[in-house]
């Protein structure tokens with residue numbers, strides 16, 4: 001068994017470094033940015049044409065939260081190449097597996113995280129808005145300097161959860177031919193007929209990655225909570 | 235400061251009805267009245283946190299007509315002239331005491347940060363909290379938090395400071411330290427408009443009392459007159475009795 005591990009672990013880890021980690025990190029970064037924009041658009045009070053923009057973002061969130069992630073991956077990677085619009089788009093939309101993965105995971109994370117951020121913003125007490133506007137701060141200033149920093153603290157635990165889910169969900173990328181960790185372990189299991197060892201091994205690697213994230217989450221929570229009374233929230 | 239014919243409804247609830255009143259500068263006006271009578275709504279209208287549907291509002295050289303559209307420039311101007319202090323302080327919890335105080339001067343008045351900091355220390359000294367400058371709001375008692383909130387509004391150099399039940403959330407000892415700060419400000423001729431249920435304090439500090447009931451001004455005059463009318467005017471009499479105010483406690487520690 002030791003031989004199996006020393007043979008396959010380096011390959012799994014190398015797939016992790018090449019695909020799993022970049023996929024998760026890049027998709028999470030893009031997803032967060034997208035989530036922030038989506039949340040801000042959706043809480044905006046602006047009217048007029050902006051109502052249409054808000055509708056588009058609401059549709060996006062609904063779409064990605066109400067369909068399975070693996071189906072989204074299949075549509076982007078296998079489906080979009082068949083998307084043709086006569087005269088405009090003749091040859092479909094083709095992405096490399098990795099780019100298709102980044103796009104899908106980013107959009108999916110963005111949809112969920114936008115709801116987290118939106119909820120965090122609305123959980124900041126109304127009195128904070130009132131205090132800021134009573135001293136003449138604009139809505140933008142209030143958001144940037146008063147509300148978002150407090151919303152950020154509230155959203156750290158749920159966003160960390162999303163990140164951990166994303167790391168595990170990257171295993172679905174195997175289905176669109178990305179050679180990430182789970183795909184590598186499947187390939188080796190097919191060679192050595194040791195599925196129990198192989199899948200347990202890859203499970204452990206995911207668990208270690210996620211544990212590292214949890215440590216990071218705890219650190220971030222401590223940092224963002226440092227202004228709170230020590231006796232509270234412990 | 236002057237209001238003329240102010241009307242505000244929430245749905246079908248006429249919360250302010252034809253309010254006309256003068257709120258003199260360099261004086262302390264206390265607004266009293268039963269719960270739900272519209273005191274907070276009236277006070278918040280002065281800072282434009284509420285928007286009455288109609289009425290005229292004049293503060294210093296600014297004139298607002300609530301039946302017309304109010305520009306964001308007007309809103310800002312009114313807010314610079316009126317500082318607001320809330321019942322539950324509403325300090326910014328992620329900022330230190332000092333940062334709370336300089337936030338408005340630096341971000342809104344575009345003051346130089348060093349100058350704003352220097353002044354913030356003076357204001358904190360004035361409310362007796364200089365040594366708490368680097369504390370976070372969560373590490374303060376309610377009385378300290380409210381004094382920081384007062385310093386925060388003073389830092390904007392408003393003409394008027396509006397206080398909505400500033401001590402209602404406080405225990406009596408903590409209430410006394412906040413009332414002391416307010417009495418000092420009143421002595422310095424800072425214009426104050428205070429909504430309070432504390433009639434002892436009202437009697438001590440008020441140069442003018444406005445009594446509101448069901449969204450209407452029932453009485454508007456000197457503190458002396460108000461407490462004298464207790465016998466003559468049944469509504470004032472009932473209100474004062476309902477507050478179990480007998481006048482015995484005159485000259486309490488806040489003085």
Ligand SMILES: Nc1ncnc2c1ncn2[C@@H]1O[C@H](COP(=O)(O)OP(=O)(O)OP(=O)(O)O)[C@@H](O)[C@H]1O
Nearest residue numbers: 244245247249267268269270271272273274275276
């Ligand atoms: N945002 C709101 N929406 C609907 N109704 C409101 C709102 N704010 C206040 N009201 C109603 O307006 C009336 C006056 O409220 P207001 O808060 O001004 O009274 P108050 O005199 O300050 O009372 P209290 O002494 O209890 O603070 C009440 O009937 C209240 O229910």
Ligand SMILES: [Mg+2]
Nearest residue numbers: 273274275398
């Ligand atoms: Mg009130």
